[in-house]
Amino acid sequence: xxxxxxxxxxxxxxxxxxxxxxxxxxxxxxxxxxxxxxxxxxxxxxxxxxxxxxxxxxxxxxxxxxxxxxxxxxxxxxxxxxxxxxxxxxxxxxxxxxxxxxxxxxxxxxxxxxxxxxxxxxxxxxxxxxxxxxxxxxxxxxxxxxxxxxxxxxxxxxxxxxxxxxxxxxxxxxxxxxxxxxxxxxxxxxxxxxxxxxxxxxxxxxxxxxxxxxxxxxxxxxxxxxxxxxxxxxxxxxxxxxxxxxxxxxxxxxxxxxxxxxxxxxxxxxxxxxxxxxxxxxxxxxxxxxxxxxxxxxxxxxxxxxxxxxxxxxxxxxxxxxxxxxxxxxxxxxxxxxxxxxx
Amino acid sequence: xxxxxxxxxxxxxxxxxxxxxxxxxxxxxxxxxxxxxxxxxxxxxxxxxxxxxxxxxxxxxxxxxxxxxxxxxxxxxxxxxxxxxxxxxxxxxxxxxxxxxxxxxxxxxxxxxxxxxxxxxxxxxxxxxxxxxxxxxxxxxxxxxxxxxxxxxxxxxxxxxxxxxxxxxxxxxxxxxxxxxxxxxxxxxxxxxxxxxxxxxxxxxxxxxxxxxxxxxxxxxxxxxxxxxxxxxxxxxxxxxxxxxxxxxxxxxxxxxxxxxxxxxxxxxxxxxxxxxxxxxxxxxxxxxxxxxxxxxxxxxxxxxxxxxxxxxxxxxxxxxxxxxxxxxxxxxxxxx
Amino acid sequence: xxxxxxxxxxxxxxxxxxxxxxxxxxxxxxxxxxxxxxxxxxxxxxxxxxxxxxxxxxxxxxxxxxxxxxxxxxxxxxxxxxxxxxxxxxxxxxxxxxxxxxxxxxxxxxxxxxxxxxxxxxxxxxxxxxxxxxxxxxxxxxxxxxxxxxxxxxxxxxxxxxxxxxxxxxxxxxxxxxxxxxxxxxxxxxxxxxxxxxxxxxxxxxxxxxxxxxxxxxxxxxxxxxxxxxxxxxxxxxxxxxxxxxxxxxxxxxxxxxxxxxxxxxxxxxxxxxxxxxxxxxxxxxxxxxxxxxxxxxxxxxxxxxxxxxx
Numbered sequence: 001x002x003x004x005x006x007x008x009x010x011x012x013x014x015x016x017x018x019x020x021x022x023x024x025x026x027x028x029x030x031x032x033x034x035x036x037x038x039x040x041x042x043x044x045x046x047x048x049x050x051x052x053x054x055x056x057x058x059x060x061x062x063x064x065x066x067x068x069x070x071x072x073x074x075x076x077x078x079x080x081x082x083x084x085x086x087x088x089x090x091x092x093x094x095x096x097x098x099x100x101x102x103x104x105x106x107x108x109x110x111x112x113x114x115x116x117x118x119x120x121x122x123x124x125x126x127x128x129x130x131x132x133x134x135x136x137x138x139x140x141x142x143x144x145x146x147x148x149x150x151x152x153x154x155x156x157x158x159x160x161x162x163x164x165x166x167x168x169x170x171x172x173x174x175x176x177x178x179x180x181x182x183x184x185x186x187x188x189x190x191x192x193x194x195x196x197x198x199x200x201x202x203x204x205x206x207x208x209x210x211x212x213x214x215x216x217x218x219x220x221x222x223x224x225x226x227x228x229x230x231x232x233x234x235x236x237x238x239x240x241x242x243x244x245x246x247x248x249x250x251x252x253x254x255x256x257x258x259x260x261x262x263x264x265x266x267x268x269x270x271x272x273x274x275x276x277x278x279x280x281x282x283x284x285x286x287x288x289x290x291x292x293x294x295x296x297x298x299x300x301x302x303x304x305x306x307x308x309x310x311x312x313x314x315x316x317x318x319x320x321x322x323x324x325x326x327x328x329x330x331x332x333x334x335x336x337x338x339x340x341x342x343x
Numbered sequence: 344x345x346x347x348x349x350x351x352x353x354x355x356x357x358x359x360x361x362x363x364x365x366x367x368x369x370x371x372x373x374x375x376x377x378x379x380x381x382x383x384x385x386x387x388x389x390x391x392x393x394x395x396x397x398x399x400x401x402x403x404x405x406x407x408x409x410x411x412x413x414x415x416x417x418x419x420x421x422x423x424x425x426x427x428x429x430x431x432x433x434x435x436x437x438x439x440x441x442x443x444x445x446x447x448x449x450x451x452x453x454x455x456x457x458x459x460x461x462x463x464x465x466x467x468x469x470x471x472x473x474x475x476x477x478x479x480x481x482x483x484x485x486x487x488x489x490x491x492x493x494x495x496x497x498x499x500x501x502x503x504x505x506x507x508x509x510x511x512x513x514x515x516x517x518x519x520x521x522x523x524x525x526x527x528x529x530x531x532x533x534x535x536x537x538x539x540x541x542x543x544x545x546x547x548x549x550x551x552x553x554x555x556x557x558x559x560x561x562x563x564x565x566x567x568x569x570x571x572x573x574x575x576x577x578x579x580x581x582x583x584x585x586x587x588x589x590x591x592x593x594x595x596x597x598x599x600x601x602x603x604x605x606x607x608x609x610x611x612x613x614x615x616x617x618x619x620x621x622x623x624x625x626x627x628x629x630x631x632x633x634x635x636x637x638x639x640x641x642x643x644x645x646x647x648x649x650x651x652x653x654x655x656x657x658x659x660x661x662x663x664x665x666x667x668x669x670x671x672x673x674x675x676x677x678x679x680x
Numbered sequence: 681x682x683x684x685x686x687x688x689x690x691x692x693x694x695x696x697x698x699x700x701x702x703x704x705x706x707x708x709x710x711x712x713x714x715x716x717x718x719x720x721x722x723x724x725x726x727x728x729x730x731x732x733x734x735x736x737x738x739x740x741x742x743x744x745x746x747x748x749x750x751x752x753x754x755x756x757x758x759x760x761x762x763x764x765x766x767x768x769x770x771x772x773x774x775x776x777x778x779x780x781x782x783x784x785x786x787x788x789x790x791x792x793x794x795x796x797x798x799x800x801x802x803x804x805x806x807x808x809x810x811x812x813x814x815x816x817x818x819x820x821x822x823x824x825x826x827x828x829x830x831x832x833x834x835x836x837x838x839x840x841x842x843x844x845x846x847x848x849x850x851x852x853x854x855x856x857x858x859x860x861x862x863x864x865x866x867x868x869x870x871x872x873x874x875x876x877x878x879x880x881x882x883x884x885x886x887x888x889x890x891x892x893x894x895x896x897x898x899x900x901x902x903x904x905x906x907x908x909x910x911x912x913x914x915x916x917x918x919x920x921x922x923x924x925x926x927x928x929x930x931x932x933x934x935x936x937x938x939x940x941x942x943x944x945x946x947x948x949x950x951x952x953x954x955x956x957x958x959x960x961x962x963x964x965x966x967x968x969x970x971x972x973x974x975x976x977x978x979x980x981x982x983x984x985x986x987x988x989x990x991x
Contacts, residue, residue: 097888200610267556
């Protein structure tokens with residue numbers, strides 16, 4: 001890669017003390033919840049990474065660390081070539097806040113209900129001392145036009161409850177972009193929106209991030225959304241990245257048994273398509289005090305002795321992506337092998 | 344005769360701004376052993392419709408007309424005391440918020456015993472046995488009957504709710520967004536349970552959802568609702584693959600498909616009309632790229648387009664042209680207002 | 681857009697920033713007024729308060745006599761007179777005009793009520809805001825102080841304090857200010873705890889706003905209606921307390937208050953003489969002011985859950 005990546009995380013971890021409640025001591029015992037455990041990736045400028053996984057897999061915690069809302073327990077975080085794992089100076093953090101923005105899941109919650117749209121967009125400009133009064137009004141108008149809320153003046157005096165979900169999500173995007181960030185995290189940006197307006201918001205984000213050369217991270221449980229929006233995809237399971245690489249490879253030729261299960265479970269909008277069988281069993285185990293070895297061992301259809309002893313390392317598969325599974329070796333197609341077993 | 348027959352049902356809400364016509368003249372039928380998916384966006388009236396059928400509308404909602412024939416009786420005219428007997432026994436509901444539907448202070452088995460002994464008139468021993476059967480049926484360990492709801496995961500709770508809904512072998516089960524809050528793998532498991540039950544017990548199912556893929560995978564028929572009306576109705580493969588209504592075509596464009604990564608998603612601009620003061624003509628007209636003069640004045644009625652497939656659109660005769668045009672991005676870009 | 685240009689801070693901007701905050705406050709007050717207009721009960725409460733405030737302000741113009749004056753007709757003390765054209769509500773056993781006393785009594789009631797309400801709103805809101813927003817140690821300390829305030833019985837505390845510091849209306853206000861903020865602080869805190877978890881607060885954080893800015897610009901406007909509500913409830917409480925304390929004889933002797941009137945009436949056996957015109961009017965006035973507070977309080981649900989109204 002010629003250019004420095006905008007985002008580079010190495011061995012990023014976030015552990016929580018599981019014993020937080022006085023009365024819950026007995027049921028779980030003192031334990032450590034490894035919400036995010038040894039996660040590494042890099043995103044070059046202008047690229048997008050999708051992080052997918054089920055609830056509790058650590059994708060949101062990862063996002064919060066990328067936005068410095070959580071301090072990592074260990075590991076390092078390089079932003080635009082600069083190590084910002086531990087920012088002490090207030091000014092530095094403020095500078096970072098200007099460059100990294102978040103698009104929220106629920107547009108009805110993301111805007112202060114007692115602020116007009118104009119006031120909501122004005123707030124970041126005030127905080128960062130951008131522009132004079134006239135310039136600010138111009139910036140706000142421009143920001144709203146950028147997200148296709150036209151004519152912008154019609155929205156200035158509106159309150160959030162007077163607008164639809166799709167419009168609000170555009171305002172949220174406008175607010176994120178008004179400070180001219182270089183990095184944007186979108187946490188389930190359309191899951192609260194109706195299907196017919198989702199596409200509009202997604203297409204808008206796609207165009208704008210391309211035009212502004214934004215580096216983006218999409219957090220979603222929806223693999224079809226990630227396949228539509230992202231060049232790179234990471235699949236997380238219980239705090240670990242189990243598979244990461246080009247979206248095309250990860251989602252079209254998945255190698256990790258968990259990724260395969262996730263993909264098989266996605267319902268298809270084509271009624272004539274035979275649903276794929278999901279091979280994994282059991283439920284997601286408690287993330288507190290995980291056993292040795294692979295986190296996926298109890299649900300995996302291919303578990304062998306080594307999976308219970310050693311944590312699998314990330315290795316490159318022949319299809320290009322990086323996979324954390326002992327059973328993935330080049331030219332090894334587990335599905336084919338399983339069918340042989342069945343016969 | 345169909346098990347459930349809804350005829351020209353109208354359900355209105357009294358609001359501070361006037362009367363909101365949440366469901367306005369809806370008709371459909373579900374035959375014994377089939378499953379119908381009710382699809383639509385938030386506020387289209389799908390939940391209201393179902394609440395109206397089982398008569399659990401909110402205080403300001405009234406059935407303003409039409410009939411609901413279920414198993415030979417008109418539910419809209421049934422006395423409250425009578426309908427209470429029908430609910431659960433013949434007609435049961437899997438609620439949307441399964442998480443909150445089990446009382447947290449009792450073990451799960453108590454919820455089963457209450458229904459089975461009170462409504463099913465079973466003895467305690469029989470009821471326990473039946474509860475165990477039901478748990479096995481939905482793939483849950485019978486040991487878990489003694490657990491409290493908070494010891495269940497989301498998927499397990501949803502399965503327990505399905506088991507509870509099936510407790511008295513109802514003729515019809517209505518599921519309100521049964522998998523919305525669940526992760527994909529769990530969603531897949533719950534849908535599989537529903538599908539198997541349908542096959543094994545010959546269950547008749549009405550399922551509300553906003554997710555076309557869920558319908559595609561679990562239902563035989565689908566009814567697409569928009570602004571209080573059914574605009575297209577028919578077998579799933581016909582409606583989703585040969586859509587006859589521009590709205591259904593638009594929905595198909597808006598859905599990302601893992602298998603078709605190249606295609607661009609297209610949204611339907613605008614938002615649904617205000618149901619307090621709905622437009623005179625077609626309710627989709629303002630957002631429809633194929634709108635013509637007639638759409639603004641005259642409301643299209645739901646007409647047969649062959650093979651148990653119905654659609655409500657003024658331009659059904661030129662449908663092949665519209666279907667081709669609907670796939671193009673530019674069609675949906677500029678809407679005549 | 682080119683926003684990399686960092687502008688130097690100019691006085692214009694500072695003024696603008698202040699205007700921004702005032703605008704928010706102004707909108708909130710406007711919102712509170714709009715709410716009053718729509719709710720007949722709250723409106724009634726507000727009108728009652730306004731009525732008494734006006735009486736308090738214009739008491740010297742409205743009252744025909746000095747409330748302490750012993751009125752003599754033809755050199756003879758006009759005592760224990762029933763209502764008449766000259767004395768609308770009759771006279772006391774010392775020949776004082778009851779109507780004038782009633783009118784003058786509005787003044788201490790409103791003074792006590794408004795100042796107590798002010799204390800309650802300011803102290804309670806600040807304590808609640810800081811405790812709820814910062815959580816942890818700040819919350820622990822502030823809430824333990826609140827617990828102590830809750831542990832002190834209200835009326836005995838007022839009486840003891842007034843007994844120590846002397847019978848002055850301001851000491852009654854002080855006593856109430858020291859204790860009455862406790863309910864407000866608790867309620868505001870719990871409200872802040874929910875508001876701070878909403879994503880617009882996180883959004884403000886991500887935009888780089890400082891904690892204090894988030895607290896006063898983002899969170900405060902969302903709980904201010906609740907503070908005003910508790911202020912109006914406290915007003916009723918304070919007036920009732922002042923009346924009770926005066927009735928028990930710890931009131932400010934220099935000031936004519938409704939509680940003092942009742943005390944006076946009780947002490948001079950107005951009850952056994954069936955002098956209803958002396959007892960009932962101050963009773964009704966006390967009741968009205970307390971009721972006004974609760975009428976405004978009726979609107980609390982709609983302030984807290986604005987969406988309920990639309991459904």
